Amino acid sequence: MSYRRPDIVARAVEVLDTYGLADLTMRRLGGELGVRPSALYHHFASKQTLLAAVADEVLARGRAPRDTPPDTVPDGSWDDRVVAVCTELREAMLAYRDGAELVATVHAFGLGAAAPGRDLAAALADSGLDPALAGTATRTLLHFVFGHTLDEQTHLQAGSAGAIEDQPRERSDFAAGLGIVLDGIRLRCRVAPPPRG
Amino acid sequence: MSYRRPDIVARAVEVLDTYGLADLTMRRLGGELGVRPSALYHHFASKQTLLAAVADEVLARGRAPRDTPPDTVPDGSWDDRVVAVCTELREAMLAYRDGAELVATVHAFGLGAAAPGRDLAAALADSGLDPALAGTATRTLLHFVFGHTLDEQTHLQAGSAGAIEDQPRERSDFAAGLGIVLDGIRLRCRVAPPPRG
DNA sequence: ACCTGAACACCGTTCAAGT
DNA sequence: ACCTGAACACCGTTCAAGT
Numbered sequence A, B: 001m002s003y004r005r006p007d008i009v010a011r012a013v014e015v016l017d018t019y020g021l022a023d024l025t026m027r028r029l030g031g032e033l034g035v036r037p038s039a040l041y042h043h044f045a046s047k048q049t050l051l052a053a054v055a056d057e058v059l060a061r062g063r064a065p066r067d068t069p070p071d072t073v074p075d076g077s078w079d080d081r082v083v084a085v086c087t088e089l090r091e092a093m094l095a096y097r098d099g100a101e102l103v104a105t106v107h108a109f110g111l112g113a114a115a116p117g118r119d120l121a122a123a124l125a126d127s128g129l130d131p132a133l134a135g136t137a138t139r140t141l142l143h144f145v146f147g148h149t150l151d152e153q154t155h156l157q158a159g160s161a162g163a164i165e166d167q168p169r170e171r172s173d174f175a176a177g178l179g180i181v182l183d184g185i186r187l188r189c190r191v192a193p194p195p196r197g
Numbered sequence C, D: 001a002c003c004t005g006a007a008c009a010c011c012g013t014t015c016a017a018g019t
Helices: A005-020 A028-035 A037-042 A047-060 A079-093 A097-109 A115-125 A131-158 A163-186 B003-021 B026-032 B037-042 B047-062 B078-094 B100-110 B115-124 B131-160 B162-186
Strands: none
Touching: A005 A028, A005 A047, A028 A037, A028 A047, A037 A079, A047 A079, A047 A097, A079 A097, A079 A131, A079 B003, A097 B026, A097 B115, A115 B078, A131 A163, A131 B100, A131 B131, A131 B162, A163 B131, A163 B162, B003 B026, B003 B047, B026 B037, B026 B047, B026 B078, B047 B078, B047 B100, B047 B131, B078 B100, B078 B115, B078 B131, B078 B162, B100 B131, B115 B131, B131 B162
């Protein structure tokens, strides 16, 4: 049974948060679990597969509890939902050391971390945009959130001293950047020209 | 004299393009140069420093020849120049295997690849945007170009077979995504409402 | 100044063999 | 089914010693 997989992933999250992504090695994780590194290959085909599972776990933990059942249509306007998904994604990655680097890498290589993209696509499906443009918009939003949060976390972790005054600047920068992308999208989903005044 | 540094970087670009970023190791590069790996540490303090130099070389080679002297104000409207810088950045990274991964990583860690950011900031300085927003806009554009091109190059290199039909789809997707971000920026730099008609 | 030789402290992955 | 033991083919980096 794949019954120990969750335990291995949970330990891997601990190692990630404590020592960083560079020190999350198969040998170190094995040592932490009291097991030879080769034993891990009975549960995961490769290190990349393991990292994908860790990225998905980080995202799952950062997911706000939804009071609506899974197959209910989410409430709120499509753009409010886009902001919610992007904000949640950023916060999920910031919650663990090197979280942004891990999730962005796993996503870039197509191994996992696909949930935020699905959520964004679902929200944009209600925007009235044609499917091709909605796909472009989804990817553009993801690139923004990944890129911004990677920068933010790198700078945050670089100087633990100056982190106190960097945090608010970056926080508003996230909102401002997201606003830029979102307005560009909004401009394309009105069939009629925007109302003047 | 640092007279061999350019030779080392040139060889490193060859190794990158032939074998990929994962195989661009100090040991392999040393072997390619007929030298022990430890000899490289007389020219570069670390592998990261070397990679930064390689990234800057890739960007320099992709730079279109400018017929204007360095300290001349570039011609064209600010947004045309933004499109030019982003297009050139994408093409420079696509010109070498794993170019996007290399340049994006070096930039994220703040080790190099700073020229495109400077060029974008210079263009946006003429947009009438206030400096803080211009900084946000610069970073948002960079995140888009890095993220898009990383995706594009990964998919391009994954299937060499289907690359023929993927290329045009991605090419127009780049223009479309850039258009979204650029329109969001334009919306913020008009003090007066846009002229109707 | 530039490079060698040799070492240090690691990696991911495979696989026969044990239980 | 799950893990050990041992190996294979590598890493980045340091540093005394050579020329």
